[in-house]
Each structure stands twice: as structure tokens, then as C-alpha cells.
Amino acid sequence: MSGFKYPDLHERQNAAAAAKKAMLAKFRAASEDPGAAERAAARAAVNEARQARMAERDAAKKTREAERAAQAVRDAELVAQAKREAAEAEARIAADKIEQEAVLEMEQKAIRDARYAARKAAKKERRRGY
Numbered sequence: 001m002s003g004f005k006y007p008d009l010h011e012r013q014n015a016a017a018a019a020k021k022a023m024l025a026k027f028r029a030a031s032e033d034p035g036a037a038e039r040a041a042a043r044a045a046v047n048e049a050r051q052a053r054m055a056e057r058d059a060a061k062k063t064r065e066a067e068r069a070a071q072a073v074r075d076a077e078l079v080a081q082a083k084r085e086a087a088e089a090e091a092r093i094a095a096d097k098i099e100q101e102a103v104l105e106m107e108q109k110a111i112r113d114a115r116y117a118a119r120k121a122a123k124k125e126r127r128r129g130y
Contacts, residue, residue, distance in 0.1 A: 007015070030036060
């Protein structure tokens with residue numbers, strides 16, 4: 001019978017040991033490679049540059065947020081000032097209106113008093129018969 005022959009235990013152990021030695025040799029060769037150190041240094045430089053850019057963006061973002069907050073405060077102050085001015089204008093208008101009403105009432109009272117005095121004088125004149 002000539003079929004596939006399974007490897008025995010000894011052959012499997014030798015193959016596993018050879019694979020481990022090959023992996024170890026590959027790892028040692030990679031760690032001793034002078035280009036690996038250069039690549040690692042390049043990656044570190046790229047990472048540092050990325051961190052610096054991120055820090056700059058964060059600082060710029062905080063600056064923009066501070067400017068927005070300051071602008072919001074200025075806008076709030078302008079709104080408050082406009083409200084105060086509007087309230088003062090309304091108060092002046094109300095005071096002027098009250099003053100005009102008082103003057104009008106005084107004029108109406110003077111006219112009413114003059115009519116009353118005229119009626120009184122006419123009544124007196126009728127009684128005397130002039």
C-alpha cells in the first residue's frame with residue numbers, strides 16, 4: 001500500500017524546532033539591521049512633528065474659543081447698553097407725555113373756569129337787569 005505517510009513524532013519535533021530557529025534568526029537579523037534604527041528614528045521624528053502640530057491646533061482652538069467668548073461678552077454688553085438706552089428713551093417719552101397731559105389739563109381747566117366765570121357774570125348781569 002503506497003499512500004500518504006504521516007510524519008512521526010520525531011520528524012514533527014524536528015520541523016517545529018527548525019521553524020523556531022528560522023523565526024529567531026529572522027528576528028535577530030531584523031533587530032541588527034542598521035536601516036531599522038533609521039526607520040525608527042524617522043517614525044519618532046514624524047510622531048514628534050505630529051504632536052507639535054496637534055499642540056499648535058489645540059492652542060489655536062483655545063485662542064479662537066477665548067476670542068469668541070470675549071466677543072460674546074462684548075455683544076452682551078452692547079445689548080445691555082442698547083436696552084438701557086431704550087429704557088431711558090421710554091422713560092423720557094413717558095415723562096414728556098405726562099408733562100404734556102398736565103399742561104393740557106391745566107389749559108382745559110383754565111378754559112372751563114373761564115366759561116364758569118362767564119356764566120356767573122351773565123347770570124349776575126341778568127339779575128341786575130343791565
